[in-house]
Amino acid sequence: MRRLSRGGIDSRVTTELTELFEILRFASISTESKHSGEVRACAEWLSAKLRGMGLDTSLHETARHPVVLAKNRHVPGRRTVLIYGHYDVQPVDPLELWQSDPFAPVIRDGKIWARGATDNKGQLMAHVLGVAKTLREQGDLPVNLTFLFEGEEEIGSPNLGPFLATHRDELRCDVIAISDTGMVAPGVPTFGYGLRGIACCELIVRGPKGDLHSGIFGGAVANPLSALAKIVAGFHDPAGRVLVPGFYDDVIPLASWERDMWAKLPGVDDASYLALCGSPALFGEEGYSAAERTWARPTAEVNGLGGGYQGEGSKTVLPAEGFVKLSFRLVPDQDPQDIMAKVRRHIESQVLPGVTVEFVPGHDGKPYVTDPNSAFGLAAQRALRDAFQADPVLIREGGSIPIVQTFRDTLGADTLLLGLALADAQVHAPNENFPVENFEAGIRLNQSLLRELSL
Amino acid sequence: MRRLSRGGIDSRVTTELTELFEILRFASISTESKHSGEVRACAEWLSAKLRGMGLDTSLHETARHPVVLAKNRHVPGRRTVLIYGHYDVQPVDPLELWQSDPFAPVIRDGKIWARGATDNKGQLMAHVLGVAKTLREQGDLPVNLTFLFEGEEEIGSPNLGPFLATHRDELRCDVIAISDTGMVAPGVPTFGYGLRGIACCELIVRGPKGDLHSGIFGGAVANPLSALAKIVAGFHDPAGRVLVPGFYDDVIPLASWERDMWAKLPGVDDASYLALCGSPALFGEEGYSAAERTWARPTAEVNGLGGGYQGEGSKTVLPAEGFVKLSFRLVPDQDPQDIMAKVRRHIESQVLPGVTVEFVPGHDGKPYVTDPNSAFGLAAQRALRDAFQADPVLIREGGSIPIVQTFRDTLGADTLLLGLALADAQVHAPNENFPVENFEAGIRLNQSLLRELSL
Numbered sequence: 080m081r082r083l084s085r086g087g088i089d090s091r092v093t094t095e096l097t098e099l100f101e102i103l104r105f106a107s108i109s110t111e112s113k114h115s116g117e118v119r120a121c122a123e124w125l126s127a128k129l130r131g132m133g134l135d136t137s138l139h140e141t142a143r144h145p146v147v148l149a150k151n152r153h154v155p156g157r158r159t160v161l162i163y164g165h166y167d168v169q170p171v172d173p174l175e176l177w178q179s180d181p182f183a184p185v186i187r188d189g190k191i192w193a194r195g196a197t198d199n200k201g202q203l204m205a206h207v208l209g210v211a212k213t214l215r216e217q218g219d220l221p222v223n224l225t226f227l228f229e230g231e232e233e234i235g236s237p238n239l240g241p242f243l244a245t246h247r248d249e250l251r252c253d254v255i256a257i258s259d260t261g262m263v264a265p266g267v268p269t270f271g272y273g274l275r276g277i278a279c280c281e282l283i284v285r286g287p288k289g290d291l292h293s294g295i296f297g298g299a300v301a302n303p304l305s306a307l308a309k310i311v312a313g314f315h316d317p318a319g320r321v322l323v324p325g326f327y328d329d330v331i332p333l334a335s336w337e338r339d340m341w342a343k344l345p346g347v348d349d350a351s352y353l354a355l356c357g358s359p360a361l362f363g364e365e366g367y368s369a370a371e372r373t374w375a376r377p378t379a380e381v382n383g384l385g386g387g388y389q390g391e392g393s394k395t396v397l398p399a400e401g402f403v404k405l406s407f408r409l410v411p412d413q414d415p416q417d418i419m420a421k422v423r424r425h426i427e428s429q430v431l432p433g434v435t436v437e438f439v440p441g442h443d444g445k446p447y448v449t450d451p452n453s454a455f456g457l458a459a460q461r462a463l464r465d466a467f468q469a470d471p472v473l474i475r476e477g478g479s480i481p482i483v484q485t486f487r488d489t490l491g492a493d494t495l496l497l498g499l500a501l502a503d504a505q506v507h508a509p510n511e512n513f514p515v516e517n518f519e520a521g522i523r524l525n526q527s528l529l530r531e532l533s534l
Numbered sequence: 535m536r537r538l539s540r541g542g543i544d545s546r547v548t549t550e551l552t553e554l555f556e557i558l559r560f561a562s563i564s565t566e567s568k569h570s571g572e573v574r575a576c577a578e579w580l581s582a583k584l585r586g587m588g589l590d591t592s593l594h595e596t597a598r599h600p601v602v603l604a605k606n607r608h609v610p611g612r613r614t615v616l617i618y619g620h621y622d623v624q625p626v627d628p629l630e631l632w633q634s635d636p637f638a639p640v641i642r643d644g645k646i647w648a649r650g651a652t653d654n655k656g657q658l659m660a661h662v663l664g665v666a667k668t669l670r671e672q673g674d675l676p677v678n679l680t681f682l683f684e685g686e687e688e689i690g691s692p693n694l695g696p697f698l699a700t701h702r703d704e705l706r707c708d709v710i711a712i713s714d715t716g717m718v719a720p721g722v723p724t725f726g727y728g729l730r731g732i733a734c735c736e737l738i739v740r741g742p743k744g745d746l747h748s749g750i751f752g753g754a755v756a757n758p759l760s761a762l763a764k765i766v767a768g769f770h771d772p773a774g775r776v777l778v779p780g781f782y783d784d785v786i787p788l789a790s791w792e793r794d795m796w797a798k799l800p801g802v803d804d805a806s807y808l809a810l811c812g813s814p815a816l817f818g819e820e821g822y823s824a825a826e827r828t829w830a831r832p833t834a835e836v837n838g839l840g841g842g843y844q845g846e847g848s849k850t851v852l853p854a855e856g857f858v859k860l861s862f863r864l865v866p867d868q869d870p871q872d873i874m875a876k877v878r879r880h881i882e883s884q885v886l887p888g889v890t891v892e893f894v895p896g897h898d899g900k901p902y903v904t905d906p907n908s909a910f911g912l913a914a915q916r917a918l919r920d921a922f923q924a925d926p927v928l929i930r931e932g933g934s935i936p937i938v939q940t941f942r943d944t945l946g947a948d949t950l951l952l953g954l955a956l957a958d959a960q961v962h963a964p965n966e967n968f969p970v971e972n973f974e975a976g977i978r979l980n981q982s983l984l985r986e987l988s989l
Contacts, residue, residue: 110847170849176744234847261750275749279848288812289631290963294730294933295716297833297863299807299824301774301817304836304858308766315760352754357743362756362888369754378752381759382851383842388859392565392689393734393896394625395861395934396837396962403759404843406850408752433817441848478749479850507851508745 096191098128099204099518102166103184103193109144109167109234118144118230121166125207125228132211134226139246141238144230148249151214153223160532161225161252161492162525163482164203164259165232168195169507176509189515196513198506202258202499203228205518209525221533225252229482232259235279235442236482243489254455255486256528258521260476260498264346265514268463271496272456273374273448273475274483276409278419279441282310282426283402284386286434291397300397301433304386307401310436313429314379314405319363321379323425329412333367333375337475341370344472346502355502373477378408379422406441408479415443444481449493458531459495465531466524497524551646553583554659554973557621558639558648564599564622564689573599573685576621580662580683587666589681594701596693599685603704606669608678615987616680616707616947617980618937619658619714620687623650624962631964644970651968653961657713657954658683660973664980676988680707684937687714690734690897691937698944709910710941711983713976715931715953719801720969723918725911726951728829728903728930729938731864733874734896737765737881738857739841741889746852755852756888759841762856765891768884769834769860774818776834778880784867788822788830792930796825799927801957810957828932833863834877861896863934870898899936904948913986914950920986921979952979 105121108114122138122145129149130136136149144167153159171181171194179185184193191201206226213220227250229239243250262269286303287296316322341347352369353361363372386401388394407418423438430436450456451473463471476496483494499521505511560576563569577593577600584604585591591604599622608614626636626649634640639648646656661681668675682705684694698705717724741758742751771777796802807824808816818827841856843849862873878893885891905911906928918926931951938949954976960966 110849111845170843170845172843172845173745277749277850279850281848286811286813289960289965290628291811292933292962293833293835293837293861294732294828294863294931295957295961296807296811296828297835297932298827298831299816299818300811300813301815302836304839305766305770308763308836308839309770311760311763312767315764319756352751356741356746356751356755358741358755358888359890360756360888361754362886363754372753373749373751376753378748380748380752380850380852381757381763381842382748382849383844383853384759384763384856385840385844387836387838388625388627389838389840390566390625390627393736393859393861394565394837394962395732395734395835397835398838401839404848406748406848408749431817433813433815435814476749477752478747502750505744506750507747507849510744 095208095522098208099191099201100184102200102204103195104182106182107167107230108170109231111170115144118167122147122230125166128207129226132214139242141242143238146239146242147228149226151220151224157223158532159223159225159252160529161227161250161255162206163227163255163257164206165199165229166203167230167233168198169233173509178510186515190512191515191518192510192512194511196511197500197504198511199232199259201513201518202521205499205521206258206525209522212522213526213529220529222529224529225250235444237442239482240485243485247489250490252490252492254532255492255494256497257480257494258497258499259480260478260496261500261502262498263344263472263474265501266467266469267345268467268469268471269498270451270460270463270471270473271476271498272451272473274446275477275479276413276415276444276446277406277479277481278409278415278443279406280419280422281402281404281439281441283400283437283439284434285400287397287399290399293395293397296397301431302397303434304398304401306431306434307384307386307403309431310426310429311381311384311403318365321377323379323421325421326377326418329414330377331411333371338371340473344474374475375410377410377413380406380408382406408477409446411446411448413446415445419443444479445484447483448475455493455495455532458534459497459528462524462527462531463497465527466520497528550663550977553663554646554656555639557655557659558650559637561637562622562685563625564686566625570599573622577602577685580621583662584681587669594697596697598693601694601697602683604681606675606679612678613988614678614680614707615984616682616705616710617661618682618710618712619661620654620684621658622685622688623653624688628964633965641970645967646970646973647965647967649966651966652955652959653966654687654714656968656973657976660954660976661713661980664977667977668981668984675984677984679984680705690899692897694937695940698940702944705945707945707947709987710947710949711952712935712949713952713954714935715933715951716955716957717953718799718927718929720956721922721924722800723922723924723926724953725906725915725918725926725928726931726953727906727928729901730932730934731868731870731899731901732861732934732936733864733870733898734861735874735877736857736859736894736896738855738892738894739889740855742852742854745854748850748852751852756886757852758889759853759856761886761889762839762841762858764886765881765884766836766839766858773820776832778834778876780876781832781873784869785832786866788826793826795928799929829930830865832865832868835861835863837861863932864901866901866903868901870900874898899934900939902938903930908948910948910950910987913989914952914983917979917982917986918952920982921975952983
């Protein structure tokens with residue numbers, strides 16, 4: 080508790096950290112069926128917390144994990160703000176690489192260490208506790224507020240779109256705010272005006288009806304793992320450009336004002352990216368910086384693959400099958416369904432004789448971009464300046480929050496991305512963490528944001 | 535016990551099956567350290583069995599798993615025959631695909647089902663029990679016999695070469711016999727005059743220092759799984775020919791008498807291979823039949839690969855590393871060390887910027903070929919005819935028994951390959967099996983063989 084032992088954190092923050100720790104203890108991993116009880120328990124804890132703050136709170140069933148809604152008393156004539164977050168988290172494997180239990184949060188070196196610390200429970204709770212503080216201090220909020228928290232963001236929000244459609248009136252708002260994106264550097268408030276989209280799929284490559292002896296059959300039968308490797312290798316040219324025919328057809332080129340602006344940002348130069356990832360070198364599409372490659376260029380990525388003997392030593396088997404999990408990050412104006420159809424055609428053109436390929440579509444979401452200098456955009460920038468006492472920078476994001484485009488389509492409102500995640504937060508990886516000072520700043524940011532949006 | 539309930543098997547065979555079942559119950563998996571106690575227990579059971587038959591038996595420690603030696607009283611002037619076998623077995627995963635416990639042998643449909651039933655405990659015990667029967671019936675054997683049984687065949691016999699070198703005098707012999715190869719079809723006695731060699735390695739491809747979020751970093755960093763797939767895909771041209779430079783330099787072309795002979799064999803036509811493997815189609819080097827591809831052409835095979843997210847659903851991770859396990863089957867006159875050096879150079883030429891590749895060499899063994907019509911070869915063919923009451927056929931083998939070349943180099947003796955394995959025996963795979971009638975024939979074959987070799 081080194082950070083807490085210093086003088087700068089008052090007892091209220093300690094209480095707020097205690098509440099954050101409570102929600103971090105739920106193993107609310109949405110993709111793994113065995114954890115669905117923990118996902119529900121987390122939703123119920125969150126409902127109770129919001130209800131305890133005096134908000135009109137409801138827990139809504141979906142086909143899988145519940146949605147939590149909470150509102151103050153909405154007064155005609157005030158601005159209506161929807162704050163979205165997600166209480167589900169990514170899986171934790173490989174568990175052995177965590178320095179402490181992912182669901183037993185601890186503070187080390189001024190950071191909170193736990194799965195979900197940054198993505199998204201830490202940022203979600205900063206909004207919740209900012210609202211609690213304003214309510215304590217002023218008895219009311221300056222805006223009509225709706226909290227919308229889901230438990231399926233990490234699996235692509237399959238039930239949130241239908242929920243929005245059936246609760247459209249209840250969710251009507253002027254603007255939406257989300258803290259689930261990145262800051263370019265510690266202490267540099269960061270306003271996001273774009274997101275990459277995503278399209279996921281899994282391939283299962285099958286050859287012989289069962290595992291074969293590689294001596295007895297090797298040479299006469301296609302090896303499903305070789306066939307799988309050929310498909311995966313066929314996605315990129317040697318310089319890292321995606322080879323799927325038509326993949327770049329709808330990509331809007333980077334504007335020169337964006338390239339100029341990004342080139343001056345702290346913390347997102349190529350050397351910083353290289354230091355963060357720890358690879359021997361950066362690698363990617365020619366002619367773009369690392370920030371440009373990740374914020375404004377699409378990708379084809381292998382998230383996992385496997386097949387054949389996985390144990391110690393060797394086993395001379397010619398395996399019956401293998402799998403590969405793929406995701407494609409998309410930029411405006413690529414369409415996920417169109418890209419997935421192109422990917423599928425491309426895969427079919429790469430299949431070796433002697434194997435079959437099963438294509439299993441996964442979740443998807445459209446890319447997003449908005450004008451950072453709209454009235455709401457400027458209000459968000461003022462709130463960021465106020466919370467951090469520093470000028471905000473403007474970026475796009477490499478990650479995907481597909482629901483942002485769905486909000487625009489269904490509710491007719493744009494989204495302000497006020498992220499508090501640092502590049503070394505280890506989201507989706509072992510040792511996820513969130514600086515205590517970002518948690519505190521997030522609470523301040525919520526208070527400033529609701530004030531600025533009310534003007 | 536359907537097969538046993540019929541009239542054809544006398545009580546002696548039932549006793550012999552009981553003894554085979556005893557050795558099959560040991561989980562003597564040599565590659566997995568956790569099973570080393572079972573490997574040793576199996577060696578000790580075998581020693582006790584041989585000692586009980588009146589043979590001069592000894593168990594020899596090596597750096598890993600013991601060697602078992604057993605001899606009758608060697609009389610000057612008689613032929614000396616060494617019979618080699620191995621009591622270790624392959625791993626059993628994927629365990630869920632076995633119809634019965636791999637180490638709880640059962641008889642179904644006239645076959646013995648267990649890991650090691652064919653490879654090699656069933657064939658080894660046929661020799662042991664053939665000798666026991668001759669000793670019971672005649673009080674002595676017609677030859678000087680040495681049984682040499684090792685526990686490391688499935689991991690490439692790393693300690694048997696040194697053992698042969700230090701026990702050269704004790705192991706001196708005129709000829710060697712092994713039953714650890716295939717029969718072309720049920721009831722067709724098969725004499726093997728060649729084996730493929732092998733060279734194994736594992737590659738570990740590393741990129742970022744830890745798993746990364748594929749949204750935040752994807753596009754700017756090489757994905758180790760894409761780099762791995764590129765290496766694997768780089769081993770073959772689209773028609774399945776190996777692309778490693780110099781790979782085919784030392785390959786002796788198939789002789790026309792071999793091609794003519796093999797084209798007439800039962801059970802090894804392309805349609806039979808296809809039916810056995812159950813793939814959608816055969817696939818391999820142009821211009822060769824399946825038998826030619828597997829018996830006389832070299833391969834590059836992926837035995838296993840893995841990396842990134844392995845669980846249910848999706849996880850949008852850019853993983854830190856991946857692995858691939860490779861083996862190369864070799865034919866005369868390819869040299870495993872030379873091939874491995876060429877493979878390594880080839881891999882190094884295929885490495886993407888932004889990753890490193892660790893090369894972990896595995897076991898290897900030279901390919902082997904001998905004259906099927908030598909005096910000993912003709913004796914072996916007579917023994918096969920006698921045991922099966924049918925004319926033997928002559929083949930080479932796709933599998934590898936590297937020690938055969940080491941026998942020739944160290945002991946100066948050639949090896950007779952008198953295999954009893956059927957193509958659907960599922961060796962190295964789930965549901966390994968061995969027909970009871972092959973076990974019985976193996977016992978007869980041992981008796982005929984020692985008699986024919988004594989003449």
